[in-house]
Each structure stands twice: as C-alpha cells, then as structure tokens.
Amino acid sequence: MTSFTVNGRDVDLDIDPDTPLLWVLRDELRLTGTKFGCGVAQCGACTVMLDGMPRRSCVTPISMVEGSEVTTIEGMEGPEITAVQTAWEAIDVPQCGWCQSGQVMSATALLQQIPSPTDEDINNAMAGNVCRCATYVRIRQAIHDAAKTLEG
Amino acid sequence: MKHLSAIFTAALLCASPVFAQDSLSGPEAFADIADETERSAAIFEEMGKVLTHPRCLNCHPVTGGPTQGDDMRPHSPPVVRGDADFGAAGMNCSTCHSGQNVEFTSDQGSIPGHDPWMLAPVEMGWVDVPLADICTQIKDPERNGGRDLEAIHEHLAEDGLVGWAWDPGKGRTPAPGTQETLGQLTRAWIDTGAACPS
Amino acid sequence: MTAMQTTRRGFLAGGAGLMLAMTLPLGKARAQAAAAAAEPFAPNAFIRIAPDDTVTVMIKHLEMGQGPYTGLSTLVAEELDADWAQMRAEGAPANAAEYYNSAFGTALLIQGTGGSTAIANSYMQMRKAGAAARAMLVAAAAEEWGVPAEEITVKAGVVAHEASGKSSGFGALSQAAAGQPVPEDPPVKDAKDFVLIGTDVPKLDTVAKTTGKAVFTLDVFRDGMLTVVVAHPPKFGATVASFDDKAALEVSGVEMVRQIPSGIAVYATNTYAAMKGRDALTVEWDDVNAETRGTAELFEEYSKAVAAGGVTVEENDDIAVLEDAAQILEAEYQFPYLAHAPLEPLDAVIEVKEGKADMWYGCQFPTVDRGTVAQVLGLPLEDVTINVILAGGSFGRRAQGSAHLAAEAAEIAKASGRDGAFKLVWTREDDLKGGYYRPMTVHKLRAGLDVDGNIIGWENVVANQSIMTGTPMEAMLQGGPDATSFEGSSGLPYNLGAKRIGWAKMESPVSVLWWRSVGHTHTGYAVETFLDEVLVAAGKDPVQGRLDLLPADAVRERGVIEKVAEISGWTGSTRDGKGYGIAYVKSFGTYVAEVVEIENRDGVPHITKVWCAVDCGIPVNPNVIRAQMEGGVGFALGTALHDRITLAPGGEVEQSNFHDYPMLRISEMPEVEVAIIQSDADPTGVGEPGVPPLAPAMANAWRALTGTKQYQLPFSGAIS
Known part of the structure; x- marks a missing residue:
C-alpha cells in the first residue's frame, strides 16, 4: 500500500511499487492534465510538483512518493500559476497543447524561485520541456509577461 | 522484450558477449616497487583508473554542466551547474534524478540516482586535467572541500555517491574494481606519503 | 494488481x-x-x-x-x-x-x-x-x-x-x-x-490547453477498457515467427496476449502493466522479407540512382546545353529518414459493442480509417463511428493512407475475441522506430553558367521512395509519377535556362509518409542552397540574384523576397561577424521567404534571429499565421541541427528516444519576426509553408560566414 496526497487529497493505492507516478495519476486517478511524451525524462510533459518542487513523474516510481504531497496542474493554486496561465492565454501560447501542462508547471516553478527571470534563467529552467510545435518564442514572452504581473 | 531473429538465432545463442571489464589492482600489486614515493605515485595512478572513469568525470566537469555516457557527451536535456552545483532554479538535479537508479519503463537503460545527486564543486573539476594535477588538486584543502588526507580516504572509501560508480544502474558501465579496493589503494597511497605521479 | x-x-x-x-x-x-x-x-x-x-x-x-x-x-x-x-x-x-x-x-x-x-x-x-x-x-x-x-x-x-x-x-x-x-x-x-x-x-482551444483540461486520445477512458501495447518487429518487413507469452501473462495486470498482423499485442488493466508485459515477451521474428540494408548502403544505392538520371518528370529544353557552359557547378545532397515525433505518441481508443464500433482519437483521415476499421471488423460502414478529437501534434504522422493505426486498433479489438474497449498506446520508442518516415532522399544538381554569369541550364535528379504508392492515395496519381517525391524541384519560378528534373523511384520495406511540407523538406533545401551557391559563383547577391531570375508576372514571389530583405535590413551575406542567408519556397499555395542570422560559436552554428515574410492570401487570423511561421521555423531548425533516423547494417533503427533524436529546445530558439503580406487573394494554408525555407537560409548564412557547404543534413552529423 502506498499512501500520499494528490492535490490535497489522501490517496492509498495497492499497486506495483515500480509503477511510475505518471501512470498512477493518469490511469488510476484520471488526472489527465499530466502528459506522457517520452517516458525517459527528456521532454517534461509529465511535470508535477513533488513536495513543492518540479518533478518528472515518468521516472518517479510510486514507491518513492510514499508520504509525499503531489500537485498536478489540476490542483495548482497561487499567484504564480495564475499569472502564468493568464499570460499564456493572453498571447495564445499553445498550438497542439500536448506539452503545455508541463510548460506551465515548469514556468510556475521558475517564477516561484526567481520572480523576475532573465532570458538565461528561462533557458535554464525550461530547457527540459520540449515543445514539438516550437512555441518557444511565446513561452519566453509569456513568462516575462507573467513576471511583470507578479511585480504588481 | 527479447527479440530473436529467425535467421540468426543459432549465432545468438552461441555468442555470449564478453565485456572487457577494466580491472583495478589492490595495493599489494605494487609491493615490489622498492622506492616508497615511486610506489605511492604508482598507487595513485591505479586510483586514477577510477578517478578518470566517465562515471566520476561526468559529474566533475570544469566548465558548464555535466556530461553523460561513456563517451561523455553533453547532458540531455541541457542542464547548467547552478549556484549550488544542483542545477537551475526551476530545473534542478532532483527534477529528474532521485535517491535511486530508476529503470525506464519503455526504453533500455535507467536514469541514475542517489541521495544526494549533484555536481562536484567546480574547484574539484577533473575533466581533461592530467592525473598528476588531479593528484595535487585532491590534496589541496583549498580545492578539495577542506579535506585532510583522512577525510579524502573516507570520501573515496565510504561516500555513497562515490560508491554509486560501482552500482550505476542499467545501461551504464561501472567504474573498475570495487569501492573497497579503491579505499585500500587510497589508504596505501596515504601511508606511502601520498605522492603524486610526475 | x-x-x-x-x-x-x-x-x-x-x-x-x-x-x-x-x-x-x-x-x-x-x-x-x-x-x-x-x-x-x-x-x-x-x-x-x-x-x-x-x-x-x-x-x-x-x-x-x-x-x-x-x-x-x-x-x-x-x-x-x-x-x-x-x-x-x-x-x-x-x-x-x-x-x-x-x-x-x-x-x-x-x-x-x-x-x-x-x-x-x-x-x-x-x-x-x-x-x-x-x-x-x-x-x-x-x-x-x-x-x-x-x-x-x-x-x-x-x-x-x-x-x-x-x-x-x-x-x-x-x-x-x-x-x-x-x-x-x-x-x-x-x-x-x-x-x-x-x-x-x-484561439478557442487555448484555455483548455493551458489548464490541462483539454481531452486528447490518451485522456479517454471507457468502462472496462484495457490498455494495449504492441511488440512490433525490430526490422521493417519482418513478421512474427513465434512468440512466448508465459512471462508476460504472469505480469500482474496483464489480461491477455494476442498475435495481430502488426506484431504481438499485450492487453492490460493499465499502461504500465502493458509495457511491463511487453518487456517480458520473447518474440522470434522472421526476417526473410525484412530490410537489412543499413543507411550507408542505402545512400550508396541512391547515389548510383541519381547518377543514372532517373525518369524525366519536367523538361523545357535540351539539357545538353550544359556542355557549352563556361562554368559548371555540381553537388550531391543527402537527406536522412526523419520521424515526425508528435509529442503525443500515436494512440487510439476503440470500443466494440453488439456489432458496432466506436473510436475516439486525433484522426487525420477519418473516412480512410473508417473504411479500414469496417473492413477489419467485418461491419457495415454505418456501424463504425470515428469521433475525431484533439491531436497532440501530427506533422503528417496521423495522416495515414495505409490507415495502419486504425487497422491495428481494430485488429486488437478483433483478436480479443469479445466485445470491449481498448486503448492502443505507442511509446516514444515505438514512434521513433516505427517507420512512416520522411523518405530518405538524394539530390544531384548541376547548373551551367555562361561567360556573363547567366544560368543557361539546370538539372536536378531526385532519388527517394514514393509516399503515395501502395495506399488509397495512389489513385490520385492517375498512373503518373508521385509528385510529392520531387515537388519543389519541379515547378520552380526562376528562369534557369534549359531545365530537366528527374526522379528515381527507390524501393524499401521501410514505410514512408508525408512529413510537414512533404517534398519541400528536401527539395527546398537542395534547390535554394545550390541556387545560392550558383549565384555567388556568378558574382551576384543572393537577394538581387533571385529577384533577377524571376519573370515579370512573379509578383507574389517577388513580394515576399523583397519584404524579407526589407525587414531584415539585408545588406549582403555578412555583417558585423554574422552570416545572413535567404531562401524562398512556395509550398501549398503559400509564398514564404526567410532570412537567417547566424553566429559561429566554436564551430557550431547558432541562429540568433529569423525574419519571415509570408503571403497566404487574405490573412484570416494574423496571430495564428505568425504562430505557424514561428513554429515552422523552430520545427525546421531543430531538424536541420539534430535529427536523422538511421538504420544500422542489418536494418535496425539506431534511434529510440529524444536523447538520440533531439528536439529543439528553448535555448536554441531564435527570435522570429514575421511580416504578413496584405492580399486580396483567396487564403491558403500556413501549417507547412513556414518550414521549407529555414534550413536552406541557415545553410546559406553558414556558408557565407564560414565557407562550409552543407550537403548533408543534419548539421550536427557533419560538424561533430
């Protein structure tokens, strides 16, 4: 039995301990905002918050999250995620959309740690999130825009 | 999944792969070097097989971020050292690496892990540094994290992250020998005056 | 479990x-x-x-x-x-x-x-x-x-x-x-x-895609649904000889294993169990009809084929005029197989119940798939419903004349031997190793100049597999050659004197498919880099030289070239230690010219800015047009820098995931400035046309800066 919380709710699962958190979220809990893109921590589509820090759920065996707090895009709250999503929507960042949950999660994590990131900060934080549609120009712009709204 | 080819099955069954496993000699292999300083330097050269192995060098870079693989290619995805040798804000080492090696579910291999998992500080960078200079560097408290020789022995013989090099997870060549042998070599090197190769 | x-x-x-x-x-x-x-x-x-x-x-x-x-x-x-x-x-x-x-x-x-x-x-x-x-x-x-x-x-x-x-x-x-x-x-x-x-x-889909609420195929769940992964042959054209599923069936969560035409299907109560079950399979493959040639061997054969000249698909005068040229330039180009790699790997949900089948997935050819599913399941067409939902990218990958994905889903349902719902999931490895690639291609180009530097003849021979042949789309060829193989080598607007375009049709069990901008992915590169080289050899400026080759009625062609020169402040091919290159490609009715600004960073090309002028008729949504040009630039750049699918000797694909088939990352993405030509013409598409000019413009800038000619893609293959 593995016990942890997802988006503030208690979860107890009797499941193969090697099952990646990604597939637990999707197949068992039906939290489908977290996406599968590569399975090997190369693309970032599966990014969630694990105890408040960004984490690739595809390389996170469920045994590892015992007692932890998992937050998916469905459960994110706070000024940073709001600013990020508002900025994303204002300039229509997504194209196909598959990577965007992960992009939004990583951008939020960045702004939580660096409220006014430089282009280099953005490159470093977002380099693990692949967008096959290459919406990168707008991702960069939206992160800067979100930072400005957070400044108030 | 095991793939077998109908045509080549027979050949496959006969040809068991032979890996050229690097060996690591214990200190006794150097007993016949009469001169203690020469012996010490020779022992360090043997230690060098581990210190300059990709399992160690990949996280002891001198510039930029880590490398990966036996060919020491740039880390993918691209990562940077960061202020705390732990990656960038928003994507630090623990975004992907955890406290254990984790096998991939769909591809061959694994993502390496250990607690902690981070880069060696830049002053402990060894990539492309001649072994003699690594030796000088490793003894210099200014550049070895303030360690004396005993602490260096403890690090090489006991540290878990060093030990990961012999248990690097599926798809990775382990460092030669064992951590125990490296510990014995380090002890013998210190006992013989911790001399550096020229 | x-x-x-x-x-x-x-x-x-x-x-x-x-x-x-x-x-x-x-x-x-x-x-x-x-x-x-x-x-x-x-x-x-x-x-x-x-x-x-x-x-x-x-x-x-x-x-x-x-x-x-x-x-x-x-x-x-x-x-x-x-x-x-x-x-x-x-x-x-x-x-x-x-x-x-x-x-x-x-x-x-x-x-x-x-x-x-x-x-x-x-x-x-x-x-x-x-x-x-x-x-x-x-x-x-x-x-x-x-x-x-x-x-x-x-x-x-x-x-x-x-x-x-x-x-x-x-x-x-x-x-x-x-x-x-x-x-x-x-x-x-x-x-x-x-x-x-x-x-x-x-955009109507932005909010759902920003909040994780958008529903894609992988997000569809039906009652009692099983997830299915399939073990495909490691070599193209191989088939199952025998398999042992004992260990697979012992994996907790695995419900059944079935042989289907495309491989061995593992059915499980969740995705992880299905993958683990597949890992536990032992499959013996019959390679008798498999492709066993490696990429190097294939390129050698393609090279011989272009040297032989191919069949003539376009000709306006006798190319023998080249023999009178004062100067002849020649080049041979090699382009690898490419995977589309949409970030949502292929997937489909099928539910068969009481003689009716329903599917939900990001389907690009719904009626082709519908017919195939009806055929596999032996159902009348009206009893098959294809519900088309959002796709996490495609770039051509989901547009299957062969309907292979829908067929595989239907075979899975059929092989289960019962009513039920099944979600077919391909992993990234399945995707990259699974074929349906942009065809590998070799181009041979020859051009002749007279003493004054005028182009008097142009020959371009292309060797590659046909995408359309062997699919229902073949009917569209009406017995003629497959123009998707050489479009963009044929139909050029420039006055190039005597012209001959040849095509050598190559054969292989490796499956091929249209890849964002199809033939223009390679013809645009070969034509626009070779033309640039010819113009420079004739002592001409790449922008003015192109304009001079256009006939008077090429108003829209001239329009985008002049516009991109204007917004990029074109003054020539080098400026302040940076290289500048231009390329122009019309594809799918849309005219696009791009200028690339490039730096030499320790021998590695680094693009800092791209200017793009596009004429797609009446711009219905300028923001979407800009987005497609930006994305097209990034998609093309990542590919030109990094990507190739290669076969090892023996025929197995050497790449498996994004570590060896790298995607462009944000740190490599240049600034992109887009100018949209105001037009009253009926609108044309923008999904593909932003792609073709990028790589040749980049190669032209790189050659101007370093003197290095890039006859193979990707760049990383030759530079490292």
Missing part, C-alpha cells in the same frame, strides 16, 4: 473532466448540458445553434495545433455576424459525404487534413454555411416580429429590427429558424465588410 480503493473512487467522483464530445472552449458545462436537452438548430452539417446562444462549429479538419478550430469558426462567425464569445468548436465525425476535403479531389471523397488545405478548402464553404444560418435566423425573426427581413440587422450575435425596437439573441430564434427553408446559395460579405476575418480573435 490495483485494488480499487475507496479513495480512488472518491477521486473519480470528484470529477476529472472526461467528457468525450469535447466542445471548446470549456466553461459553460451546465448551460451546455441544459442546452443539449433541447435540439439545437442545425441549418447544415457544420453549425449548431443552441437555445443558450452558443454556436458550435463542426470542424472537419483535425485540430493538431495549426488552428482550424479557430480559423474555420472565424469564417462561420463572420458571415453569421456572431459574437466571438458565443463561438464553440468541435471535431466533426467521419462522414465523407458531408465533410470531404475538396482539395483532395472528388474522384474519391476523402475527409482528411493535410497539404495545409484547411482554410483554403473551407474558406467559401464555411462562409456559405454561416451565411445560410444567418439568413434563416433573419427569416425567423421577420416572421415572428412581422417585419420585412431586409430591415433586420445582425451584429455581434444580436438580431435586431431598429424601427420596432425588437431584438433577440440567436438562441431564442433557433427553434423558429429551424423551420425556415435553407437558402441554396446565400450571398457572402465583401471583404471590406469583414469584422472578424483579418483580426486576432483568441
């Missing part, structure tokens, strides 16, 4: 949104549910107006990021005079009669997305649909209010009669409108009266 837990049930009841008919944007779930109770007004197959005033447009083209949900809804809203806020979009189900793509011809009606045809094919059709609905709403209002229809105005979703002071939303009139006759050929607006076309209306 998974014991159903109370907490999990609580979670599900808590409402992870799993609506299957996904109407975008989300946000009025309750109102929509209420509206669903009453029959919406459906004047035609494309429009549904609900009592709550929402207007839902059934989108016949797959939304895979290129924007048809927004673009086609804009066309309807324009003629309907709707308010943008009341517009909704939903994927149209497979129905050839209602939703066929006229750009694919009418000999065989195909509902499909491709060739950047969504806007071009729908421009008048969707406007007429909107105009018809508007006319019916107006007629209903006139009848209800007892006023002349001519005096009624419609603006931003409000139907009004000024003199009587009466007004109404669409919803209140929808039932009455449904009783009105459908006008056959309603008039549409003059372009000068457009309110929405030409503006940046917000």
